[in-house]
Amino acid sequence: MEKSTNIDWGKLGFSYIKTDFRYVSTWKDGKWDEGRLVEDNMLTISEASTALHYGQQCFEGLKAYRTKDGKIQLFRPDANAERMNATCRRLLMPEFPVERFIDAVMQVVKANEAYVPPYGTGATLYIRPFLIGVGHNLGVKPAPEFLFSVFCVPVGPYFKGGLTPVNFIVTDYDRAAPKGTGGVKVGGNYAASLLPHEEAVKKGFADCIYLDPATHKKIEEVGAANFFGITKDNKFVTPISTSILPSITKYSLMHIAKEYMNLEVEERDVYIDNLDEFKEAGACGTAAVITPIGGIQYKDKFHVFYSEKEVGPVTTELYNTLTGIQFGEVPAPEGWIYEIK
Incomplete structure (x- = not known):
């Protein structure tokens, strides 16, 4: 029994x-x-x-x-x-x-x-x-x-409330050093994030956004998750850097965006001063799956994407397709699913 x-x-x-x-x-x-x-x-x-x-x-x-x-x-x-x-x-x-x-x-x-x-x-x-x-x-x-x-x-869900937009703030702290261990999954990366996370939460944000440690001009990670944005001409864009952890969820979403949704996919630099190019944005990872980003506070400016209260249609479709594959509701690419027998 x-x-x-x-x-x-x-x-x-x-x-x-x-x-x-x-x-x-x-x-x-x-x-x-x-x-x-x-x-x-x-x-x-x-x-x-x-x-x-x-x-x-x-x-x-x-x-x-x-x-x-x-x-x-x-x-x-x-x-x-x-x-x-x-x-x-x-x-x-x-x-x-x-x-x-x-x-x-x-x-x-x-x-x-x-x-x-x-x-x-x-x-x-x-x-x-x-x-x-x-x-x-x-x-x-x-x-x-x-x-x-x-x-x-x-x-249960990593963030309470399920697929609901949350807001983030850009931190002055660095998550990892250039050519350091940012691209691998070691505990020290997460220990270094505890203080910036706590400061972000005290200011009323879900977490903080880390910029590249060399120039502080490009988005690298969103808390312990990867960033993605949907441009106004429907491109799926995500940052590229040796300091970013290669998220399995992110690369899965890149495949889904291209093969399931016929979107153009770009892995490239994402400049913090150019957030206007995105109509939607999100954070992705195993724990959170997709967390829609309502807005980002950078210095004295707060940038809102699709909405602070509603999830954009492209982000919603990405989430539904990914979770559909994971729960066996949507056909998966070959080799993605292992059944426990």
């Missing part, structure tokens, strides 16, 4: 809930062990672990979706695996094989099937793989051992 949970799916936020199983694998003496599912959600590591002192760690985020016919599917987990390995190469950590990454995610979802929210609730199962440097180490050098783990949590 399948386990049942007493979760009010409609009231879920984006917060931690302990589920039953997580996957753990250890790298030691030059190789990964076989890995296993465990029930304990607490980690015991050396006080000298490089993850604690030198930030040698990375993570990913993806989701499992319940379809109308009750199936459970993943959205592009291979892309998450490849992105994590790119981060590992940047931080001198051992890569975790793509096939094993996907298998570990599938094991965790299947073992926690009771926590996959029902179709139609708007909730999903958020999956968090991470890889950290552990073991006894004091000098600034790669760890002697590493830990790879995957856990999952049922979540």
